Amino acid sequence: MSGKDRIDIFPSRMAQTIMKARLKGAQTGRNLLKKKSDALSMRFRQILRKIIETKTKMGEVMREAAFSLAEAKFTAGDFSTTVIQNVNKAQVKVRAKKDNVAGVTLPVFEHYQEGGDSYELTGLARGGEQLSRLKRNYARAVELLVELASLQTSFVTLDEAIKITNRRVNAIEHVTHFTHHPIYSVPLWPCLCPPM
Amino acid sequence: MAACQELSFNVDHGYLEGLVRGMKAGILTQADYHNLAQCDTLEDMKLHLQSTDYGKLLSSSEEDLTVSLVDSKLRENLVTEFSCLRSNALPPLSTFLDYITYGYMIDNVVMLITGALKQRDVAELLPRCHPLGGFDQMAAVGIARTPTELYSAILVDTPLAPFFQDAVSDSNLDEMEAEILRNKLYKAYLESFHSFCKNMGGATGEIMCPVLEFEADRRAFIITVNSFGTELSGADRSSLYPACGKLYPDGLRLLALAEDHEQVKAVADCYTDYKAIFEDPEPGSEFKSFEDRFFEQEVKLNILAFLQQFHFGVFYSYIKLKEQESRNIVWIAECVTQRQKSKIHNYIPIIQ
Numbered sequence: 001m002s003g004k005d006r007i008d009i010f011p012s013r014m015a016q017t018i019m020k021a022r023l024k025g026a027q028t029g030r031n032l033l034k035k036k037s038d039a040l041s042m043r044f045r046q047i048l049r050k051i052i053e054t055k056t057k058m059g060e061v062m063r064e065a066a067f068s069l070a071e072a073k074f075t076a077g078d079f080s081t082t083v084i085q086n087v088n089k090a091q092v093k094v095r096a097k098k099d100n101v102a103g104v105t106l107p108v109f110e111h112y113q114e115g116g117d118s119y120e121l122t123g124l125a126r127g128g129e130q131l132s133r134l135k136r137n138y139a140r141a142v143e144l145l146v147e148l149a150s151l152q153t154s155f156v157t158l159d160e161a162i163k164i165t166n167r168r169v170n171a172i173e174h175v176t177h178f179t180h181h182p183i184y185s186v187p188l189w190p191c192l193c194p195p196m
Numbered sequence: 197m198a199a200c201q202e203l204s205f206n207v208d209h210g211y212l213e214g215l216v217r218g219m220k221a222g223i224l225t226q227a228d229y230h231n232l233a234q235c236d237t238l239e240d241m242k243l244h245l246q247s248t249d250y251g252k253l254l255s256s257s258e259e260d261l262t263v264s265l266v267d268s269k270l271r272e273n274l275v276t277e278f279s280c281l282r283s284n285a286l287p288p289l290s291t292f293l294d295y296i297t298y299g300y301m302i303d304n305v306v307m308l309i310t311g312a313l314k315q316r317d318v319a320e321l322l323p324r325c326h327p328l329g330g331f332d333q334m335a336a337v338g339i340a341r342t343p344t345e346l347y348s349a350i351l352v353d354t355p356l357a358p359f360f361q362d363a364v365s366d367s368n369l370d371e372m373e374a375e376i377l378r379n380k381l382y383k384a385y386l387e388s389f390h391s392f393c394k395n396m397g398g399a400t401g402e403i404m405c406p407v408l409e410f411e412a413d414r415r416a417f418i419i420t421v422n423s424f425g426t427e428l429s430g431a432d433r434s435s436l437y438p439a440c441g442k443l444y445p446d447g448l449r450l451l452a453l454a455e456d457h458e459q460v461k462a463v464a465d466c467y468t469d470y471k472a473i474f475e476d477p478e479p480g481s482e483f484k485s486f487e488d489r490f491f492e493q494e495v496k497l498n499i500l501a502f503l504q505q506f507h508f509g510v511f512y513s514y515i516k517l518k519e520q521e522s523r524n525i526v527w528i529a530e531c532v533t534q535r536q537k538s539k540i541h542n543y544i545p546i547i548q
Contacts, residue, residue, distance in 0.1 A: 063534070070530035071539075074523055075487050081324045082374065085310045120426045121375040124436075125382065125415050128422030129485060 023176060030172040037165040039102040044158045051151045058144050065137040072134045076127025083119065091115055092139065094146055099154075104161040109150040111143055201398050205506040208286045213505070216514050219277060220502060222249030224521055225547045232528050233540045238266070241529060263529045270522040275327045278515060288396065292508045294355065295389045296515055300329025301356055302385060306378040308334070309343045313370070331355070343370050359384035379419065379436040386412050390440035396508070403501045403509030410497055412441030413470065414490045420451045420460055421486075430454075442467060469493075491544045495520060499546070517546055 009015050072079070093114055099106045123131035206213075224232075228248055235241045238261045242254045253269050254261065282293045304325040311321045318337050325334065333350045340346035347360060363372065363380040372380075386408060393404035416437040423433050434452035437443075443451065443463075450463045464474040473489045484492075498513035524543035531540040 063536075067530075067534055067536050067539075070527065070534065073530075074527045074542075075485075075491075081307050081321070082310075085307065085314060085316070086374070121373060121423075121428065124375050124419055124422050124428075125379055126418065127487065128418065129487065 026172055026176050030169055030176065033165055033169045033172070036102045037162060037169055040104060040158055040162045040165060043101050044155070044162060047151055047155050047158065051148070051155060054144060054148045054151060058141075058148060061137070061141045061144055065134070065141045068130070068134045068137045072123075072127055072130040075130045076123045079122060079127075079131070082122055086118055086122075088118060089115055091117065092142055101158070104158065106154040106157055107150070108154070109146050111146040202506045209289050209508075212281055212284055212289065213510060215281065216510050217502070219249075220510070220514050220517070223517060223546055224248055224525075226545055229524065229528070229543060229545065232525070233531075233537075235528075235532055238263070238529060238533060241266075241525075241532060245525075263526060263533055266529050267522070267526050270525060271327070274515070274518050274522065277518070278328060281511065289508055289511070291392070292396075292400075293511060295392060296512055297328050298355060298359075298385050298389075299382070300326040301331055301354070302329070302359070302378060302381045304329040304331075304334070305351065305354075305356060306374050306381070308337045309346060309377070310374045312337065312340050312343060312346050315341070343372075344368070356381065356385075358388065376432075376436070379415075382415070383436055383438040386415075386438040387440045399504050399507035400509055403504060403507055404512065407494075407497050407501070407509070407512070409441040410469075410494065412438035413443045413447075413467075414494070416441065416443055416448060416451055417460065417464070417470070418487065418490070420454055421457065424456060442469070488542070488544065491520065495544055495546055520544055521546060 007019075009019065091113060092111055094109050094111050097108045097110060099108045117135070119131075119135070122128075228244070231244045232241055235244060242261060245254060246252065250273070253273055254266065257265065257269065259265055278293075278296075282290065285293055307325065308318070308321060311318065318335070322334060331354045333354060336350055337346065340349055347364065351357060351360060359381045362384050363377055390405065390408045390412070393401050393408065395401075419433055419436050430452040434448060437448045437451065439445070439448070441447075447463055447467065451460065454460050454463060461474045464470040473486055473493065477483060495517065498516050501507075501509040501513035524546075527543050528540060531537060
């Protein structure tokens with residue numbers, strides 16, 4: 001035990017009891033924090049795995065969507081102006097919800113449909129089938145994007161929370177790691193002083 | 197009369213027919229498409245296109261080579277060729293060529309009308325209009341605020357005015373959906389074009405009438421199939437069917453009542469021409485959507501136009517074939533850039 005790490009204390013039995021209680025408190029706190037850190041890390045690894053999965057799927061889906069755009073343009077001609085002209089309300093919207101993991105609130109985004117398809121009749125005389133396939137492919141791409149966004153925000157939030165928790169665990173461990181030596185060996189004055 | 201027509205045709209139109217036939221000889225062949233399909237980048241495609249009639253078309257530009265650049269250059273090329281033909285044409289060929297442009301004009305007008313409805317700046321819509329469908333009053337479109345105003349002030353002076361009769365009399369122009377308006381105008385246009393060709397008679401009538409009838413029937417079939425599952429009812433869509441095709445009147449009546457793909461197929465089975473298009477493909481052969489098969493049939497009919505001489509059908513067929521060729525080239529370019537070589541042969545071959 002180095003000199004500067006010592007707590008100055010009057011060596012009475014009550015001080016020892018108080019110290020033991022404080023130590024117990026610190027150890028319990030450290031265990032709870034460690035459990036929290038473990039839970040967060042587990043969730044973190046799960047999210048990381050899902051992110052990798054979703055990103056690979058995203059690559060495929062975007063590629064297919066871009067190709068179906070080329071197919072639609074081949075049959076239906078140039079419909080870009082029609083699409084841009086008829087934009088009014090959003091059909092797919094995103095809601096933000098909160099999820100709680102070991103006390104950390106994570107934002108979760110979910111998408112929902114609202115309103116009808118304002119492009120129902122586009123491509124009526126040419127390329128309708130290709131256009132509906134195109135709409136489906138891009139709708140799937142948007143769904144995946146929302147999921148990926150949700151996962152990535154959770155990733156960032158969890159990362160922060162894990163770092164903070166681990167710092168706290170380390171801080172407590174730094175203070176209490178010498179205490180696997182029992183503190184029964186402190187010489188106690190009352191046995192030396194005769195009772196008053 | 198017919199003999200006189202053939203004798204005097206070359207006086208007015210011989211030069212242009214010769215020009216069109218020369219241009220038609222430059223349409224890409226199957227071998228050209230094979231070469232293009234084997235390219236790995238757009239640069240290779242540019243190289244291959246240089247050895248065809250396109251020549252220095254793509255090399256002269258300074259911008260980066262992208263698919264949209266290829267698309268716009270091909271369209272520019274077609275517009276130049278068409279303007280050259282149109283500026284040298286005498287009536288009645290000039291009227292015939294004008295009729296060809298009305299199709300593009302309808303698309304432009306529908307776009308401008310929707311733009312007026314949404315109060316969009318006309319200056320940003322004008323560059324997006326198809327150049328073949330330009331009309332003099334286009335720049336003045338900005339002053340109108342509603343479609344009805346647009347119609348009564350400007351459109352009534354354009355060649356499209358008679359096609360609006362049908363659309364305007366039935367219902368309020370402001371409330372009509374853009375697609376419904378587009379299809380009603382196109383129906384009126386096809387019927388008008390058909391009667392024009394019929395009145396011309398002779399070889400032109402012989403060649404053009406089947407082509408236009410096919411176009412009318414094709415639109416009827418496609419509109420029917422695409423309207424399943426939408427709010428367009430049978431009665432509504434029967435007002436969009438052009439009446440100048442083989443399906444008129446019985447087939448069209450049956451199509452208006454059809455509720456699913458099977459019933460449409462049953463209607464098609466009554467006509468030998470359309471039976472093959474809706475037939476299920478033999479097992480083992482490549483799947484082609486029925487729109488692709490309609491494209492193929494259209495190309496066949498257009499090629500037939502070149503077998504006869506001294507008629508106007510060659511001009512219409514040339515424009516349509518050139519358009520199909522542009523679509524094919526852009527398709528191959530997209531497959532090459534997106535590295536999706538599996539479907540690269542899904543273009544419509546024109547000359548075997």
